Structures are given as C-alpha cells and as structure tokens.
Amino acid sequence: MAASPQAYRPERAILDLGEAFYDPVMAADFPETRLRFRNDRAARQVGLDGLNDAEWLAHFGRFEPLRGSLDQPLALRYHGHQFRVYNPDIGDGRGFLFAQLRDDRDRLMDLATKGSGQTPWSRFGDGRLTLKGGVREILATEMLEALGVETSRTFSLIETGEALERGDEPSPTRSAVMVRLSHGHIRIGTFQRLACHRDAENMQRLIAYVLRHYFNEEPGEDGAVRLLAHVVRGTAKLAASYMAAGFVHGVLNSDNINVTAESFDYGPWRFAPNWDPGFTAAYFDHAGLYAFGRQPEAIHWDAMQLAVSLRAVSEAEPLIAVLDDFGELYQPAVSGAILWRLGLRPRDPESDRAVVQAVERGLRGADASIDRFFFDAFGGKVPESYGPAFDDARAILAGYEPRSDRSHPYWQGQPCSMLIDEVEAIWSAIDQRDDWAPLEAKIVAIRDMGEALE
Template sequence: MPVSPAYRPDPVFPQLGREFADPVNAADFPQTILRFRNDRAAATVGLQTLTDEEWIAHFGRFEPLPGNINPPLAQRYHGHQFRSYNPDLGDGRGFTFAQMREVGTDRLLELGTKGSGETPWSRSGDGRLTLKGGVREVLATAMLEALGVPTSRSFSLIETGEELVRGDEPSPTRSSVLTRLSHSHIRFGSFQRHAFFDAPERINALIEHVVANYYPELSDASDPAAALLDAVVARVAKLAARWMAAGFVHGVLNTDNMNITGESFDYGPYRFAPYSNPNFTAAYFDQTGLYAFGRQPEAVFWNLQQLAGCFTLVTESDPLIEALNRFGPTYRDELVTAILGRLGLQPKGTEDDAAFIQTVFGALAGGGEALRWEPLFFDWFCGDAARADRSPRAEIYAHEGFQPFREAIAGYQAERPERLQHPFFANAEPEELLYDEIEAIWAPITEQDDWSAFHAKLERIETARQAWGLWAQGEGERA
C-alpha cells in the first residue's frame, strides 16, 4: 500500500506560477541507501505505510507522490547574507517536492529537499549534500523538537553513493539527500526578490497565497500586508525565544534562512552552547560575531525589518512600524514562557516572572564554564532543589553566588510535576548535543560504516522528548 487513507495531497504552491519557482528534476544518484526514516513524522501526513522500497522510490529517486507536485519546484528568492544583499540566490540544491494536509489539524505541510541535485540557482555548486551534513541535520531537528523549539523535521536521509569535495571537511566525503517536513519553505527572501524587481503585484500575490494557506485567520484583514507582518513578528519572536532557552545557535541567520511561518530550518554550522556565553558563534566564518548566541534576537529583528521593507511597496509604513514595534515586548514575554517551560514551572503572571528570567541567566553566567547550559534545566526541573543537590553539580549550586537563584525558584510551583517520575530524570546527566558528541557519532560512520551510535542517540533524544513533554497541551508548532 503506497499511502494510507490519511494521506491528503494539496499541492497549492504551483498555483503561484513561474515567477516564483522553476520546474527541476532530481539528480540520478548511483546509490540509494536508506539511513533514516521518520515514521512518527510520516504518520502525520499519511506516509508511514510506505515500504522501504517505496520510501526510497519517493525520497531517493523522487518519483512523485500520488496527486502531488510534478515536477518538483526550485523556489526563487533573494536574501541578505551577513547583511549583504545577494540577488543570485534560490533553491540551489533542493526543491519543493510535495504538499499535504496534516492528520488531525488540517495544517498544510510540505516536503522539501536538500542535496537533490543542481537547479537554475546552483551557481557554481554541485547541488549535493554531504552525508555528514545530513546526519548533523537529523540530530539537530530531533534535539530541537525535544526542547520545544518550532522546527522543521528531518523526514528522510538517504546515502547516494557519490564522492564530494568540500573545503570544510576531509574530502572526498560521502553524499546524501535529505527530505524535511516543514509548514512552509516560503522565505523572507521570497518577498525580497519581488521587491528587488519592483513587482508589487507579485508581492500581493504572495501575501494572498501565504494568508490563504498559512494564516487563514487573517483572511478578512483590511490591510493584509500589515496583518501578515504582525503575525510573522509574533511567530519569529517565539522562535528566537525558544532558541535562547535551548542554548541554540543557528549560525547563519540570513533572510533566506528565515521562513514565513516562524520555524527553524536549514541547519548548517549550528551549535548548542556548552555554557553561557553571549559571544559564542556556530560558524567559523562569522568572524564579527554577527550571529552569535546573544545577538540572535537582534538578528531576527533586523530580518523582520527587511521583510517590512518589502511590504512598503503594497501598504503604508505606519502599520508596519507598529507591527515591528511589537517584537521586543513579544520576545520578552515569549522568553519568560520558554524559560519557565524548560524549568517545568508555572508562571505567576506578574513582573516577578521577568525578574526570575534574569536570575536564571545570571545563574548560568555565574556558573561559568563549570556549569554547562543543559544541566541547569535538567537538575532543577520542576523546581526540585533536593534533586539538584544530589546532582554532579551540587557543589556549584551550594555556592553563595547561586543563592539568588535558589531563593527565586523556591517561589514557583511545578507544572505537571508527575513528569519527574519518568526514568529519564533518574539519570545523573541530561541529554545534550554538543559538538564533540556529534563528531564522536560521525567517526564510526565514516570509519566502519557503523550507525549504531547515531541510532542510539536518536533513541535517547526521543526518550528526552517524551520526558520533557514540552509539546503537551496542544502546543503543535512543529512541522
């Protein structure tokens, strides 16, 4: 059975026309070895019933899914890369492959690729993805979902049997093609392209498309552009706050790497911060620290300003400025929600919450390199001081400088404290995804083709996801 009855194709993106995307063909790979399939994600779109052979046919050779996009479409967009405008961008090694409705919610979701071959926008690139890059993205999306960050989900990873040459890893290196499940791949840069060509009619068409398919609650708005910007500001503020609570550094926050539905996606040189350091960067080429950990809220706000600039071609500036001005307060509120959620605490709904967040960041900073980012949230989950005092970091928590945090957290009630009964919290250490561990997972793959550490890590992350329970109570922002 190729698809389940729950599969409901809805390929709306092609309706936008040729000014928005180009039809392309996938590369003909010499091999298609299935390395990862996300059956939990597949079940949300009715594709979990595919056999491995059918899976490879669709996500290794990209035979069209029933009633879906054919041929695939490489999206056109521009973007600011490290704040320098680049009009030569577009899907250079990926395409939009399928769109369907999510089981149970009716949300429009789509499958997009990375490493599927050359397109008109490949420039001098080969359109391929290294296997290591695919492994890293699978791990990143699994970890971010577990930590409550709105993110694309890695749907499939297939090794493709080519030898690639890259300057940032030993070459030749193995190749892969990744398929990701997202709410949307329409980027801020998608609007920038049409603003660059002074095409307000195409900006309006794209706004209409986005509102109809991703923000239907705005369908009666008197000013669709301003209403859309306001909604995107809210979602992106939440995303930035969740990154900060997770200690996550995206690495390349260009306008073509931010989408209109506020999901984190396209993981290149990401890192999870090992400890509190606002200057921590993920990309070796980010020499000025433009996208450092502590500057991420500033970076996404700058990107929102560029999106607003596109909308000035179709509406007045004042309502756009009002929408942008809501970023700061929304981000602060979302940061409170995110940090309290990560600590398993009920908000008080007063100014005490904002003060407590500053105390949390102060405790992380005060712990220095001796206090890793993730253990603080693990040890103090649901405010259980006795459990924290039995942890390997008990000496840090007993220090006088940590006293303000202890006093502040004692004033909070636990949110769903029954979660502490999960076996995950009997461990001495939390689940993390630091650079050295990713390298240790990759080493046996490249040396012995041993995938056991990779799959074991994904199983542990899944256990952590279930234990944290951060997607409980209807919080379905993930793709």
C-alpha cells in the same frame, strides 16, 4: 500502501502562485540509494508511514511523484541578506519543493529536499549534500523538537554513492539526499525578491497565499500589516526558544527565516555548552553577528527586512508599529520558554521576567552547563551544589508551581546534550566503521528526553 490512522492528503497549493515563483527541475540521477534514516513518527502525521522501504526509496531517493501532489519538483526563487549583504543571486540551489500535503493538524506542509542536484540557482555548486551534513541535520532537528522549538523535521536521509569534494572538511566524502518536512518554505527572502523587482502584483499574490494557507485569513486591505504581525509574533517566539534551548543556528540570514517562524536549514549549528552570549557556531562568523546572545537582534533585523519589502504595497507607519512590538513579544516568550524547560507554570509577567534574569545571572556567574542546570533544576529546585550564584534564582523559583514532576525514568539518568564532541563522535563511527548504532541510540535518547519534558 498500508492503512494509516492519518490519511494521506495531497496538496498542490504552491501552483496557485504561478510560474514567477519557481522553476520546474529534475532530481539528480544518483548511482545508488541506500536508506539511512526514515522518520516514521513524522510520516505518521502526514499519512506516509505505510510506505514500505522500496516505495520510500522510489519517492525520496529517485523522487517519483507522490500521488495527487506535484507532478514535477519546483526550485523556489528568492533573494536575501547574507551576513547583512544583499544577494540577488540565490534561490533553491541544491534542493527543491517535492510535494505538499496536509498533516494531522490540518496544516499545509512541504516535503522539500537538500542535496537533490543542480537547479538554475546552483551557480557554481554541485547541488549535492554530504552525508555528514545530513547526519548533523537529523541531530539538530531531533534535539530542537525535543526542546520545544518549532522546527522542520528531518524526514528522510538516503546515501547516494557519490564522492564529494569539499574545501572545509576532509574530502572526498560521502554523499546523501535529505528530505525535510516543514510548515512551508516561504522565506523573508521570497518577499525581498519581489520588492527588488518592484513586482507589486505578485507581492499581493504572495501575501494572499501566505495568509490563506498558513494563517487561515483572507488578505483584505491591511493584509501586509497583518502578515507582518504574524511573522513578528512568530519570530519573537522562535528567538526565545533558541535561547532557552541553548541553541545557535549559525546562519540567520533573511533567506533562512521562514514566514511561519518555523526554524529550518541547519548548517554550522551548535548547542552552547554554557551561557556565553558571544558563543558562535560558524567558523566564518568572525564578527559574531549570529552569536548566541545576538540571535534575537538578528531575527528582529530580518523581520525588519520583511517590513521594508512590504512597503511596496503598504504605508510605512503601520508596519513600523508592528515591528516595534518585537521586544514586548520576545520578553514573555523567553520567560515562557525558560519556565517550560524548568517544568514550571508561569505566574505573572514581572515574576516570570525575574526568573529569566536570575537564571541567566546564575548560569553566567557559575559558568554552569546549560543542559546540566536545566536537568538538575527541573521542577524548580536548584541544588545547593550550584553555589551562591543561584541564590536569587532559588528564592524566586520557590514561589512557582511545577507543571510536571520527575517521575519519568529520564530524570533518573544523565542529561541529554548535543555538544560538538558528541556530534563528531557519532559521525566518526559512521565515517570510519559504517556504524550507525550511536546515531540510532542518540535519537532514542533525545526522544526520551522530549517525552520527559512534555
């Protein structure tokens, strides 16, 4: 392994929790391992960019242990509400925690998989991932990172040479194994499982683990309340960042909400073409439970399930008080996220709230493209071509100071979007011609946008 500016620092903290939280598993033995994507930018942050391709394939395709980290992969146990229906029969069914390590911010990070084979929680699934699913996750995570959303990052994608049958897309289809780099994989559903089993002892152990490793705090007598406060604050910010990005996750179940409030696990995601609160991502979300405009409500509901679980070790009143803060935390968070995307500095809560209201009214009234609007209005000036729907926004934005100018070359071109037609076109090039150039070019364009927005 070549020298790296960031040292590789392995961790094994998850073992402190004990065997009640996971099952040791083995990775599938794939027919082949063809490297399709390696995220060297993320690898640099954890000291793994010095791996050559053969070493990369050995670790992230055949899952040879990383030196000093976990000796064997662990399938994590959890429950969760799926579309508001409680399910005790879930857990890591096609993935596992492969390794833990420190990043360049001294955060405890996980390298976890998707499509790595069956586990005790697979039920009737094959434990595999379609190559298309992996490509879609690359596009989602790259776009969200560029748009300022705290997200897991797609670390590796390796094609595995199997033909998969799927009922909701053309089959047989190509297979892959993906590795994501994430700030933990402790979910709200992890706590729900312990509450369901009335396991107060392990609940306290999990609270201590999360507070120590993710929030640098000791648990104490009010550990459950402080943990909930961190989650409520973080998830309010997450919900706000989804709205500013125009993003629809699609499946905001409680097992898909990380207690570090980092977005992860992308299935039927979409970016909304315009500001339509009813826009949904999942074809099976018939009631619009996780529609664009309902995402703050959905995430708050999931945080409520954490509070319910924590009742096993805490009085109700302080937990309820923390939950009630969600709305007050969400408002400044969404104001800040919208202003950041507009390239403006916040002023005061009242004015910032007025900006959000005016921009939302304008986007809905003019039926304007979200990405085009934020591109054209970056710096605080809404072009006259957007018409009178944005008159209120123009008046309010005139009093704001830019935090960045339009000198980056990105602003001389066209806005970078990620709508479904382009996603399908990128996949079609891979599927029909094994042409990865459109995906590679899109990643470059997305990262260019991210630099311009910084």
